[in-house]
Amino acid sequence: MRARSAALVALSATLFAADVVPTATPHQAFAADPQLTVVLPRGARRGTEATFTFEGNRLQDAAEVLFYEPGVFEVKAITPDEKQGDKKVAVTMQIAPDARVGEHVVQLRCANGVSEFHTIYVGSLPEVAEADPKEAPNTDPANAEPLSKDLFEEAGGVTVTGRIDNEDLDHYSIDLAAGQVLSVEVEGMRLASSETTNMDPAIEVLDLEGRELVASDDTPLTNADPVLRFTPAEAGTYLLRIRDAEFKGSGRGYYRMHVGLRPEAFPRPLAVYPAGGPVGEEVEVTFIGDPHGSFRQKVTPVAGLTSDQTGQVYAVRDGASSPSALPFRASEFPNVLEAEPNDDRTAATRAPGVEAYLAAVEAAKEKAKADGGDAAAIKKAGESVKPDAFAGLAFNGVLEQDGDHDHFAFIGRKGQNLRFDVFGTRIGSPIDAELRILDANGRNLKSGADRVGLDPREDFALPEDGLYVVAVHDQLERGGENFVYRVEVSPPVRTPTLSIPRNGRYGQGRQRVVIPRGGHFATRVTISRDGLGGELAIDAADLPEGVTVTAPKVPDNQSTWPVLFSAAEDAPLGGLLADLRAFPADKPEILKAGPDQRASYASSIIAADLVRYNNQGTLWEVEAPAVAVAVTEKLPFSIEVLPPATALVRNGVLELKIKVHRDEGFDGEIKLEFPQRTPGIGCDYQRTVKKEEDTAVYPLNANASAALGKFPFFVLAFAALPNELNGVAYGGGTGLCSSELVDIEVTETPFTLKLAKGAVQQTTSTAITAELENADFKGTATVTLKGLPDGLNCEPVEVTAEMESFVFEIAATETAPIGTRKGLLAEVVLPNVDENGKPTEDARVFTAATTDLRVDAAPKKPEPKTTEAEPKVAKAPEKPKPLSRLERLRREAAGLPTDSSEGDTNR
16 A cells, blocks of 8 residues: 655755766766765754755755655755865754654755755654764773763663774773663664675674674665674672674774663664554554563554665664664555464464354354255355454564464455465564465465565465365464564565666666656666556656656556656746656556555665675665656757658668757767667667767667567767856766657568578589568568678669569678578568659668578689690610629620620729
8 A cells, every 4th residue: 555645745945056077987877966875973962953964965955855755844044165166965854852763765956957865864862972983992891981970860761873984893981880782773774875885793792801702784674784782790890892793894894882871771672572553553562572571562563665665664762763763564454363372274363253153154064964954955054154254454473483373263255365475574574484374174276485585475376165274383483572573464566666766776867756857767677567567657745846748648557657757947946756657557646535545556666786796786775755856957969860761671771860959069978878768778878969969869679579669768978068158057978868758660571581401613603592481561672691701792682562572692702711600690671662653762671581601612623635646756775784793704705795885894
């Protein structure tokens, strides 16, 4: 359920004549982009006047502080620092004596922008600051800073404020009587001044010899901040040591340590039971785990921002409030409290109506039996008793000891769809719950865990009329006094949640709306439907004067959608907190309904991350129930997106044409972004319009599964501003604006091609056949085979819808690279045709098919054949073989010649 809060009413805007000041990173720039890094001190006591220093960049034109809860702070003065006016602004505020203690979200509005979200903490105790570390360092236990008794005289407790530097240890000494209860809560991670600069505090109690007596780090109730209680057996002086859990620390590691010595200082229970109740109805609860004992209190639940959000409640005893709130559910369902023992289904705590239904069933059976009916008739008589539709209940319990299992029984109607939503970790309980849904015979129908964080959530349609049992236990079979849980069983409440997403890994850029006079600012909103189907409408309430909002209806298949804010030329400079709302498009009357009838619409929730752990998740965030909207000075440039004359085709490309309008004398470079993309649409992250250009082209592409239909888009533009131009002092910085919303239609391809794979040898030609499929278009398309390397040539082919096929003629030169060319594209350029069937200058461009082409080496040339016989050459006479010396002697002895004619070479 959604309840409209008076917290959305912003302080009246005080208008200042202000220069536009410098900005930081352009990808998250605003008009002048004031940047807030920390607010010091990090808190103050209620009922006092305090001066806070807002530190950051480009703050010299600070105009007002935006609060999200009325009646807490009254701003007395806003004074820029004399020496560092652009970096430091002193804000003097009176804090109401009845102000809610704990965290309060603030933003600083300057004349030309709105800062990030930051927080200020309000306490109820007197405050004392850590001594200057340079003058009185307390790193060594021997130099512990004393917390004297007079600090506790007024209220029984004190809030110590300090800072942990790198590898720093802060020691405080305190005198305790035997049996005296020491209660400590530290705000550290919750005070983070930036996402990358924070402290994870740990607190320890030591004796004077340095022995650790008790310690605390993270707690389920306060997340990464510690809660500690200590009761000494002996009177004496003890040490409180506070440090970063990993001995890191930083120059921004601030802490607020609440120290209580008497019950009236502050209660610090660890749980509240029951952990919720019906909206607007007084509920008596028990605060469990307080160092001075559990106690009862009556509270009235206030609805959260959405049906899924947990509210909060403060423990108050003797007029003193707990330093921080306990999570507390507010819903429209009555409570059912567990009655022990309920450890098994036969002893289940019964919801109202169970006894009456079972009695009616039994009476019907007895009557059938008395009438002489057989077993079938008796069974039928029992089944004839029809239960009412289940309207919703909240079962509440505590797993008080290890191994505890709790059971609750209710009567359900066949076919009714119910949501079983377990709240455990979401209400600060250490429970890791598992849920089981049983029938009357104990058969497990459905079970679940870890659906919303560690909490189970199951939707289940009841299979028959009759008794059902809800069973809850801890998955690790743990238990304890603070293992509180709440199971809400009801027909699902489908409430959309609307938010502006973060734009980068760190920071809160573009989670606020800053509109230049006469210009536009468009933003993406994220819609979580929680199963709510149908078209949604978006509008805004409480906008500044002269500001309008434009938002097309959101189709039921879209979860991200653009919203356009526009400011008139004469819109007053200033800002307000606006309520951006989503509701069923066919039920606008919901906005006029009472709070109890608003379950089907949601206001915006801006989840601003204050601490992120690298890129792995959020350690601490704040949720703002409205959107800061501010009007700033006119920028010296604007952009206009020309409506596309043709559709963006699946597997196609569309070139958006953008006009840049510059004031005389402004010739700066302008960056363009295209942040809103429906699924399947892609483009470059940024495009640049050079100084001498007044037009730009932004190519978009659609893949084969891009969503079909007509969708709104916008383009962002930002540029560095001059110090002064045409009598307007911009002071440098970066200006940001957007185009108006432009519709782009995504359509199916007019035809596809079935392309065969091809092969060709160097110096030869080949043909690839293309068959037209699903051809439905007018005019003549030109198809070009893209991706061919040098050495391969293919002429474009003209195609009409009447053709069944065509061929690509591919010629390969001797330099065509050998190998297979994969992913050649058949790119189609299809001109639009006018009413007379003549082509226009605009065309649809898309890829109709892809194919591969193999290039082989040219065939080898054969060796030339001889046609005439070669002339024969006479062989020279062989020379006689020379005679060896032995042969010559033998010939001489025989009277034979031994001259050279006979071959003697040794004469």
